[in-house]
Amino acid sequence: MDLIAKNINIINQRIQTACNRSNRNLSDVRMLLATKTVDTNRINFALAQGVSLIVENKVQELKEKCSAVCHLNPEVHFIGHLQTNKIKEVLKWASCIESIDRISLAKKLHQRLRLEKKEIDVYIQVNTSFEESKFGIAPNETIDFIREVAAFDTIHIKGLMTIGLLSSDSKEVRKCFRLLKELQKKIMALKIPNVDIKELSMGMSSDLEIAIEEGATIIRVGTAIFGDRTYPDSYYWNENE
Numbered sequence: 001m002d003l004i005a006k007n008i009n010i011i012n013q014r015i016q017t018a019c020n021r022s023n024r025n026l027s028d029v030r031m032l033l034a035t036k037t038v039d040t041n042r043i044n045f046a047l048a049q050g051v052s053l054i055v056e057n058k059v060q061e062l063k064e065k066c067s068a069v070c071h072l073n074p075e076v077h078f079i080g081h082l083q084t085n086k087i088k089e090v091l092k093w094a095s096c097i098e099s100i101d102r103i104s105l106a107k108k109l110h111q112r113l114r115l116e117k118k119e120i121d122v123y124i125q126v127n128t129s130f131e132e133s134k135f136g137i138a139p140n141e142t143i144d145f146i147r148e149v150a151a152f153d154t155i156h157i158k159g160l161m162t163i164g165l166l167s168s169d170s171k172e173v174r175k176c177f178r179l180l181k182e183l184q185k186k187i188m189a190l191k192i193p194n195v196d197i198k199e200l201s202m203g204m205s206s207d208l209e210i211a212i213e214e215g216a217t218i219i220r221v222g223t224a225i226f227g228d229r230t231y232p233d234s235y236y237w238n239e240n241e
């Protein structure tokens with residue numbers, strides 16, 4: 001547990017350093033805990049250190065853990081590949097879905113929200129690394145996609161999310177984040193009703209500095225706080241539930 005507290009301090013320092021270097025305000029960048037595979041005792045401990053934002057990738061884990069951490073009132077996001085038959089469950093726990101990546105999902109989400117008389121914030125997932133294996137809208141299709149989703153009045157588009165290239169070549173990683181920032185600027189300039197994409201969710205344990213330098217408002221940190229996971233990320237980033 002001490003290690004978790006120490007790691008959170010280290011991340012806060014990394015955020016601070018990256019903000020200083022890129023002339024950004026510390027208050028403009030939030031740390032989001034990526035809690036997949038992490039048990040609720042450790043999540044609760046991390047929340048008690050003052051982090052208030054968590055994200056889960058799998059509906060099953062979201063459901064199992066959220067009730068055990070809700071007394072600390074975290075803001076809960078969902079970021080996995082969401083199957084439409086699990087929308088109902090996600091709506092019970094999450095206030096934001098960061099992984100909207102297809103119109104069929106947006107449509108089903110809207111139908112469910114209408115039924116429940118609810119609304120939700122979402123980010124659009126963009127595939128900035130152009131890898132076949134990754135979900136997300138192709139950058140050149142993002143504007144049309146956003147126009148379509150914006151027509152659903154229960155769904156509020158508040159940001160863009162991307163998983164950058166997992167590479168030690170920082171130039172290539174930076175390209176992904178820069179592309180997301182450029183898309184944000186372009187889309188904001190269009191002033192599409194119901195679209196206010198201030199948030200850029202990008203950067204993880206290994207590349208958060210680059211993401212902050214390129215404009216991230218939310219960085220998502222897992223291993224650098226909780227240690228290595230036993231499952232490979234592909235298990236969380238593909239279709240399997």
Ligand SMILES: *Cc1c(COP(=O)(O)O)cnc(C)c1O
Nearest residue numbers: 034079204205220221222223224
């Ligand atoms: C797991 C995960 C993260 C965090 O990755 P780490 O390398 O553990 O910091 C960020 N984003 C998504 C979508 C994830 O699934």
